[in-house]
Amino acid sequence: xxxxxxxxxxxxxxxxxxxxxxxxxxxxxxxxxxxxxxxxxxxxxxxxxxxxxxxxxxxxxxxxxxxxxxxxxxxxxxxxxxxxxxxxxxxxxxxxxxxxxxxxxxxxxxxxxxxxxxxxxxxxxxxxxxxxxxxxxxxxxxxxxxxxxxxxxxxxxxxxxxxxxxxxxxxxxxxxxxxxxxxxxxxxxxxxxxxxxxxxxxxxxxxxxxxxxxxxxxxxxxxxxxxxxxxxxxxxxxxxxxxxxxxxxxxxxxxxxxxxxxxxxxxxxxxxxxxxxxxxxxxxxxxxxxxxxxxxxxxxxxxxxxxxxxxxxxxxxxxxxxxxxxxxxxxxxxxxxxxxxxxxxxxxxxxxxxxxxxxxxxxxxxxxxxxxxxxxxxxxxxxxxxxxxxxxxxxxxxxxxxxxxxxxxxxxxxxxxxxxxxxxxxxxxxxxxxxxxxxxxxxxxxxxxxxxxxxxx
Ligand code: PMP
Numbered sequence: 169x170x171x172x173x174x175x176x177x178x179x180x181x182x183x184x185x186x187x188x189x190x191x192x193x194x195x196x197x198x199x200x201x202x203x204x205x206x207x208x209x210x211x212x213x214x215x216x217x218x219x220x221x222x223x224x225x226x227x228x229x230x231x232x233x234x235x236x237x238x239x240x241x242x243x244x245x246x247x248x249x250x251x252x253x254x255x256x257x258x259x260x261x262x263x264x265x266x267x268x269x270x271x272x273x274x275x276x277x278x279x280x281x282x283x284x285x286x287x288x289x290x291x292x293x294x295x296x297x298x299x300x301x302x303x304x305x306x307x308x309x310x311x312x313x314x315x316x317x318x319x320x321x322x323x324x325x326x327x328x329x330x331x332x333x334x335x336x337x338x339x340x341x342x343x344x345x346x347x348x349x350x351x352x353x354x355x356x357x358x359x360x361x362x363x364x365x366x367x368x369x370x371x372x373x374x375x376x377x378x379x380x381x382x383x384x385x386x387x388x389x390x391x392x393x394x395x396x397x398x399x400x401x402x403x404x405x406x407x408x409x410x411x412x413x414x415x416x417x418x419x420x421x422x423x424x425x426x427x428x429x430x431x432x433x434x435x436x437x438x439x440x441x442x443x444x445x446x447x448x449x450x451x452x453x454x455x456x457x458x459x460x461x462x463x464x465x466x467x468x469x470x471x472x473x474x475x476x477x478x479x480x481x482x483x484x485x486x487x488x489x490x491x492x493x494x495x496x497x498x499x500x501x502x503x504x505x506x507x508x509x510x511x512x513x514x515x516x517x518x519x520x521x522x523x524x525x526x527x528x529x530x531x532x533x534x535x536x537x538x539x540x541x542x543x544x545x546x547x548x549x550x551x552x553x554x555x556x557x558x559x560x561x562x563x564x565x566x567x568x569x570x571x572x573x574x575x576x577x578x579x580x581x582x583x584x585x586x587x588x589x590x591x592x593x594x595x596x597x598x599x600x601x602x603x604x605x606x607x608x609x610x611x612x613x614x615x616x617x618x619x620x621x622x623x624x625x
Pocket of ligand 1: 283284285286288317318319320391395396424425426427452453463
């Protein structure tokens with residue numbers, strides 16, 4: 169009863185993110201009721217393993233009491249404090265200091281946002297300000313990767329390379345440029361890691377030259393692993409090579425760790441996988457494990473000092489009402505404590521199990537590629553392994569695979585091209601990981617029976 173009326177109210181009033189509005193009205197909302205650990209319960213009472221940690225954000229797992237307590241305590245003590253007028257709050261200052269100690273290199277200055285999109289948006293403002301402050305205002309062109317995702321603010325959506333984020337929105341801006349992804353499984357230069365790295369470096373140089381040379385280019389953006397583009401893992405050494413190329417070209421390297429940060433790939437930050445220090449780094453999601461919204465931009469001492477000296481006595485005009493929100497910061501501190509008290513370690517162990525489990529699916533007739541690192545992975549389905557032919561659009565992979573997995577008690581991310589994404593909470597046990605893999609195999613078997621898939625084989 170209650171659930172039926174919620175569906176109606178939702179249909180009538182609530183606009184959902186990245187949805188076909190008419191398609192959603194037809195399908196109706198699936199209401200989630202509660203969640204603990206790696207298990208969510210839907211409105212019908214069905215329990216599902218969350219293989220996607222909400223939206224790759226609930227790294228800690230759901231319903232951890234000490235996080236709830238940290239938020240409640242902070243709300244009672246000081247529910248809000250602005251950072252304007254040189255005011256501040258203890259949790260925000262402590263979280264900034266704790267994080268600065270753990271970020272790669274001298275990414276020692278942090279600007280807290282509300283999520284990933286405004287973190288990315290903030291980097292664009294900071295990068296432009298930086299280039300102007302050092303006397304190079306003509307360095308105002310930005311480059312990112314095809315298949316990249318950098319949020320849904322107007323500026324960030326322009327850096328994002330997913331067509332749905334551009335069409336009808338007048339994006340990208342003419343100062344936003346793309347170069348091809350490293351996408352190993354479908355790279356025109358083949359899958360030799362060194363060839364792929366060399367191609368990316370050459371493409372960056374070529375794009376910079378095309379735009380007017382290094383004196384026109386401000387920054388290059390990359391995710392350590394491309395998430396929303398289909399969990400595309402670059403070859404080892406790719407990030408390092410691109411970081412070095414940016415240094416040689418005198419353009420800033422911005423690492424977007426919104427998905428990869430906070431243990432998703434193993435270490436606290438994925439940049440550590442390659443031992444690189446970006447000029448700026450964005451995080452969100454795992455920062456608060458999705459309990460409350462928060463994101464952040466880190467910048468090196470050099471970037472910070474250049475901006476600070478450039479502004480002098482003038483205000484750097486960038487800020488939100490909820491920058492460095494004390495409740496979010498208190499949650500961030502407790503989440504960080506728990507990560508280091510065993511959750512990251514568990515994630516590394518369960519991540520190895522996940523990768524082994526998914527690799528065991530490679531014999532399935534539909535599995536063309538298995539890729540991932542830590543607790544971030546994808547299985548890409550094809551109807552012809554030799555030709556790497558994607559599932560036909562007629563088989564509606566995003567909807568039907570998601571629905572089948574759901575019916576099997578598993579939440580996954582189903583991409584439009586037939587890839588299935590995994591990002592379980594880092595607290596997931598080995599038994600839960602095994603169950604996720606087993607439910608995935610069942611989902612694949614059912615997909616193999618789909619008449620629209622069969623027709624394309
Ligand atoms: N950057 C990356 C790499 C992301 O994956 C996302 C969100 N999926 C964002 C930015 C935007 O973050 P948010 O949705 O919190 O605004």
